Amino acid sequence: AQKVTQAQTEISVVEKEDVTLDCVYETRDTTYYLFWYKQPPSGELVFLIRRNSFDEQNEISGRYSWNFQKSTSSFNFTITASQVVDSAVYFCALSPFSGGGADGLTFGKGTHLIIQP
């Protein structure tokens, strides 16, 4: 069985601070994909990144960066110099690369990030 744990239910920081959202996962698959999605108040999920399990290089996209560590089964997300527009619920998700059907994603429960001006 797969499981994604986002232990931080809610984080509140002041604008311009850096913030890291934690994600720990469990899977028996040797190959899999990890994702981060953003859900603003409007409700629609916005795709941020996909990482496959055999690529452990960290990735940076503007103010966003991701740290994938297979040894600790973690895929953490850092926002540098946070802005009020970053306020949202962020979900980490896991998908098996089963080679079979198009399985759905297993989501964590999300971290509500509040950026105060």
Added chain:
Amino acid sequence: DGGITQSPKYLFRKEGQNVTLSCEQNLNHDAMYWYRQDPGQGLRLIYYSQIVNDFQKGDIAEGYSVSREKKESFPLTVTSAQKNPTAFYLCASSDRLGDEQFFGPGTRLTVL
């Protein structure tokens, strides 16, 4: 513009009534999904479909039914057998296995 549409945005129904939620995509994606989100919870998979005329149960399929008669459309019916249907429902699609899923704006269903 390419994307996923869900209608209606808000839906109210009386207890015991079946209700169908619409999901349409023009991304030419093969795979489509339905998720349910409850307050403070992550998304849970209800049903998914890899190709037309084929669909599979997800983690919480009881009380729901789907059809996939066309590639673009994947409607979800919430039946009276669903014990707690009030929730936010999200539809998604993806091109291939493992690709990122693109989500629609969601339908908030309230059963009175």
